[in-house]
């Protein structure tokens with residue numbers, strides 16, 4: 439089968455198209471013919487050998503696909519690698535039948551980014567109606583879904599995004615106010631946009647952006663950290679947390695894979711919301727399988743919006 443194989447860590451050009459053997463069937467797993475392979479920012483970390491879970495080379499990246507089982511079911515599912523390929527092995531516990539009302543392009547946005555957005559907002563932050571929430575990369579994969587889910591729950595969303603076009607998109611998705619994510623005075627801009635300190639915030643850039651976002655959180659507020667796209671992990675002063683009674687929580691979706699209710703519950707809610715039109719996954723560029731390196735170039739350049747995917751038939 440055709441697959442993108444990484445034989446070394448490094449820049450996008452380490453992602454090369456090769457002919458490799460199909461994955462061996464394994465107990466508890468389902469083999470699928472891949473239609474679309476989801477691209478996630480985590481894949482950039484994997485390629486650069488900076489991901490939370492180190493991988494061994496050679497390695498086929500990609501942690502989610504939508505495709506068809508040998509029995510003809512249309513499914514979307516999560517995996518630990520192996521997604522950028524014509525055939526992929528999905529663990530049954532994190533594989534779901536896709537309802538007719540949900541397209542392949544929508545489904546592939548929901549498994550990893552949709553479930554992450556859902557549990558960040560409602561499990562980690564426990565955002566409630568009327569609260570203000572900061573959502574970074576608000577026109578990106580996780581962010582564009584988080585903006586919509588938070589607004590739908592009655593929260594006031596302050597969306598951060600790196601370009602005027604992305605900020606406009608975030609407002610169209612339901613953000614009440616938008617802020618330039620690259621601003622050095624990010625804290626003041628969030629305070630201005632929110633009309634004061636915020637009750638809750640998501641943070642995925644790390645480094646100075648983490649500190650600037652945390653500084654905008656109100657006493658007794660909550661911040662959930664789920665990434666370090668800027669490449670620099672942040673440190674937090676426990677004195678600051680004590681003084682302002684702030685809760686900082688961490689989040690990594692794979693910690694929920696073994697939970698028998700968390701992902702089935704959120705997946706059902708996400709499918710239903712797409713089905714009734716109250717959640718509209720933002721479909722970004724779909725690249726040919728052999729163009730995975732181009733997709734990674736674009737991700738690192740911060741230009742894409744919405745869900746990026748690889749069309750393995752192209």
Ligand SMILES: NC(=O)c1ccc[n+]([C@@H]2O[C@H](COP(=O)([O-])OP(=O)(O)OC[C@H]3O[C@@H](n4cnc5c(N)ncnc54)[C@H](OP(=O)(O)O)[C@@H]3O)[C@@H](O)[C@H]2O)c1
Nearest residue numbers: 478479575578579580599600619664665668689690691740
């Ligand atoms: N912990 C988890 O379980 C989990 C699950 C899913 C995703 N994540 C994390 O969530 C974040 C978003 O993931 P995604 O797949 O949805 O990607 P994405 O948001 O579609 O793309 C990444 C976005 O991050 C922003 N960004 C900020 N600093 C950046 C930098 N130095 N370089 C590149 N981009 C930067 C950019 O938006 P602007 O230019 O608009 O700022 C960029 O478009 C990533 O940090 C990812 O690792 C974590």
